[in-house]
Amino acid sequence: MTSSKRDLSPLVRKLGSETPLSEEEVAALMDLSSIVREVSPGEIIVHEGDEPSQACLILDGLLCRYKITGQGARQIHSFHIAGDIPDLQSLLLAHMDHSISVLRPSVLAIIPHHGLHQLIAAHPDVGRMLWRETLVDGSIFREWLSNVGHRSALSRIAHVICELVIRFDVLGLLRDMTLPIRLTQSEIGDAQGLSLVHVNRVMKELREKHLIKSDGMHIQILDLKGLMTIGDFDPAYLHLHTLPKVLCGTGTL
Amino acid sequence: MTSSKRDLSPLVRKLGSETPLSEEEVAALMDLSSIVREVSPGEIIVHEGDEPSQACLILDGLLCRYKITGQGARQIHSFHIAGDIPDLQSLLLAHMDHSISVLRPSVLAIIPHHGLHQLIAAHPDVGRMLWRETLVDGSIFREWLSNVGHRSALSRIAHVICELVIRFDVLGLLRDMTLPIRLTQSEIGDAQGLSLVHVNRVMKELREKHLIKSDGMHIQILDLKGLMTIGDFDPAYLHLHTLPKVLCGTGTL
DNA sequence: CGACCTTTTGATATTTATCAAGTAGCGTGG
């Protein structure tokens, strides 16, 4: 489904939260030509092997990067929410080395590469900010690698919940300490290298420890500090410039 | 140990292998001020939390990025060899979210950030190439995540050996199908989320399957094709523009 | 030679996966 132009303010907000943007830069960003598309769970936005000529900015919803291994397992590399451009790398790497799919109903702004190239050429600082975003993505991959490689199932799941809480909080989308998106246990498992059954048991354990409340796909955090401890979670890897509200008073950052 | 200026041709070669560099760009790269340092195994080049004002180009040797988890385990995120700038991200991300240490005796060219900033400002295409390098790093992290998350121990180890073979071959450093650097089994384990003992058993299995020959820390590949099959290895994630010699005739890429 | 690091092997424990049902909620069509 395709509708008309809509505003790219989530991107402006995100980039501006790090280094202040000049008026011209904001104008140039808002001027990017784009097409807004509503997409549904299961849709694959970009396939491994594709050579995209456009990138997608998420305005709302939840997407993930993933790859299917030779044994047919889905490894989710990261979750992506409003303000993210999960396929930004296609600007510089011709071939996609992974796929991107829609997990929850989402709204995307599709931005042609040439517009981004022009923007970067005219505003090198904006280019640097976009580069920075891809570096933060890389930092998240590394953290997940530590998770899957060297943390227990309990830690991993606590960790990924903490990450999502913080990322949504920074966007101001956290209400009532409840994640604004639903997540299936099998998605969590595919992200953290765990079987669905085991995720289920660990979620039960997190509930019994009074760290979270989870009802179906909804997750509410009861004890963020405890969750961070169990998850061996330090938000430094997210490279935030602004202290998330939920961390105020916890002494982190 | 610090010696005088030495040439940065490994970097020129690496960046030039993707998009041809103009004469001015080559000159600007070679003109980067830098200090050459020889470093020894165990040295930590950059600590998690540091705010570096310089980056290091590896001229020779082997380094790794890693992080120590709360349980004291070392997760190695990537191996870095000649031509790599493992801490390039520090140019845009103030705080290091991980550490970088020396695994084998190595030679580094230490390049101040301001030189790189000037270079990028004067030659935006070089900036784009450097950005691209960091994206390839990200791709490797994702591949390792798939490894650790969803592949068997046998696959993982075969996979990482394939990666190193290809990367050294591209540099022209592969002789006799033998990795030019030694690697301990505990390093392999820390990289792929396996215990030392288990790595040992899997290496034995790879030997018994006549895929590799390994004598102490030396690894020789006997059957790359078989190793790639077992390792579920597809070099696409390395985003190479030039077909490695070892893959000639295998139909890959 | 002796210290130290790496590899190797055996025995055992733990974690996590797999297999197999069964339950709960939710939207749809009759």
Next chain:
DNA sequence: CCACGCTACTTGATAAATATCAAAAGGTCG
């Protein structure tokens, strides 16, 4: 309104993969 099908969650039983513990053997280098 109810039956049906679908998806997600839950639980139990068992199996497989991998970790841990312990010890010894092999290399290397001063």
